[in-house]
Amino acid sequence: MAEAPGDIERLIELMARLPGLGPRSARRAVLVMLKKRGAVMAPLAQAMAEVAATARDCARCGNITSADLCDICRDDRRATGELCVVEDVADLWALERAGVFRGRYHVLGGVLSALDSVGPDELRIPRLAERVREERISEVILALNATVDGQTTAHYIADVLAPSGVQVTSLAQGVPIGGELDYLDDGTIGAALRARRRF
Amino acid sequence: MAEAPGDIERLIELMARLPGLGPRSARRAVLVMLKKRGAVMAPLAQAMAEVAATARDCARCGNITSADLCDICRDDRRATGELCVVEDVADLWALERAGVFRGRYHVLGGVLSALDSVGPDELRIPRLAERVREERISEVILALNATVDGQTTAHYIADVLAPSGVQVTSLAQGVPIGGELDYLDDGTIGAALRARRRF
Numbered sequence: 001m002a003e004a005p006g007d008i009e010r011l012i013e014l015m016a017r018l019p020g021l022g023p024r025s026a027r028r029a030v031l032v033m034l035k036k037r038g039a040v041m042a043p044l045a046q047a048m049a050e051v052a053a054t055a056r057d058c059a060r061c062g063n064i065t066s067a068d069l070c071d072i073c074r075d076d077r078r079a080t081g082e083l084c085v086v087e088d089v090a091d092l093w094a095l096e097r098a099g100v101f102r103g104r105y106h107v108l109g110g111v112l113s114a115l116d117s118v119g120p121d122e123l124r125i126p127r128l129a130e131r132v133r134e135e136r137i138s139e140v141i142l143a144l145n146a147t148v149d150g151q152t153t154a155h156y157i158a159d160v161l162a163p164s165g166v167q168v169t170s171l172a173q174g175v176p177i178g179g180e181l182d183y184l185d186d187g188t189i190g191a192a193l194r195a196r197r198r199f
Numbered sequence: 200m201a202e203a204p205g206d207i208e209r210l211i212e213l214m215a216r217l218p219g220l221g222p223r224s225a226r227r228a229v230l231v232m233l234k235k236r237g238a239v240m241a242p243l244a245q246a247m248a249e250v251a252a253t254a255r256d257c258a259r260c261g262n263i264t265s266a267d268l269c270d271i272c273r274d275d276r277r278a279t280g281e282l283c284v285v286e287d288v289a290d291l292w293a294l295e296r297a298g299v300f301r302g303r304y305h306v307l308g309g310v311l312s313a314l315d316s317v318g319p320d321e322l323r324i325p326r327l328a329e330r331v332r333e334e335r336i337s338e339v340i341l342a343l344n345a346t347v348d349g350q351t352t353a354h355y356i357a358d359v360l361a362p363s364g365v366q367v368t369s370l371a372q373g374v375p376i377g378g379e380l381d382y383l384d385d386g387t388i389g390a391a392l393r394a395r396r397r398f
Contacts, residue, residue: 003295096202
């Protein structure tokens with residue numbers, strides 16, 4: 001039995017599809033929005049419509065942008081010859097938040113996955129090889145997730161880039177800052193031990 | 200340091216104000232929307248804008264509606280003479296979900312609160328007294344939350360309605376269905392014991 005009018009039920013249903021919101025919390029969020037129609041709901045709807053209309057993938061790196069090229073690709077100071085390969089825009093944002101990388105990015109848009117039948121052409125891997133040639137890239141940093149699919153993709157990309165002679169590196173694996181050994185999984189402890197450094 | 204373009208940061212900020220979403224989960228929700236701009240983001244923005252433009256309070260009971268009167272107030276079969284007083288539209292929806300009440304509602308829009316300086320005139324309490332006179336109401340059921348403010352409001356309403364002679368009742372308090380005594384608070388156990396019934 002639907003207790004709310006049809007258009008509100010539809011809004012709740014759409015909200016419930018977002019990650020982190022289930023049917024109950026979507027209902028609660030919509031009720032709060034309904035209470036503050038002018039102050040919350042209308043501006044949110046407008047901001048969402050604007051982003052939906054203007055957002056697109058950067059033609060060069062795959063980052064989200066409202067222009068043809070994203071801010072990072074348009075910034076000449078970031079043409080350092082270093083290219084950081086990430087799976088997703090979320091990973092690019094995480095690296096930008098850390099503020100430690102000054103080069104450019106290449107967003108794959110996913111990882112290779114036999115299960116989901118994602119092959120190299122579904123990702124931006126051919127485009128990556130082109131960029132390495134065209135943009136005088138000296139180092140490709142693979143910042144892919146430390147999952148099976150992520151590491152498979154990293155190996156595949158290293159193979160594809162091998163003929164170009166570009167240096168290919170990947171993020172270090174080990175104990176996270178502030179991490180306690182007691183709470184770490186065996187794989188991380190093993191990786192940290194194998195990659196141990198002189199103190 | 201903002202890692203996303205300005206309009207997307209603003210959208211994340213607006214989303215983060217919704218209950219159940221913090222800054223991190225709002226960011227994640229926006230990223231998922233950005234990935235599915237056509238299938239998720241555009242329809243959601245449109246549904247939200249439509250509801251924001253058409254939703255308003257029912258002129259009679261305060262329920263959310265897109266017409267002048269809500270579906271329940273327009274349904275003649277629900278003119279049973281029973282009026283259920285609730286704090287909020289969320290409570291009305293909860294009662295409708297249960298499907299056990301066939302009369303009409305009166306949504307106060309809050310409860311009396313000295314702290315937040317909410318007095319009777321900020322709520323729909325004067326309107327409730329009018330409705331009891333105009334609509335031949337035989338019973339007013341107070342379905343307010345079992346909180347201090349809710350119960351204060353219930354007592355105030357009972358006083359206001361006393362001269363009209365209408366019967367005023369309130370929801371039973373006791374052990375919830377499926378509830379285990381071991382997990383119930385002392386107040387609930389006390390209320391259930393005081394209101395014990397012949398088995």
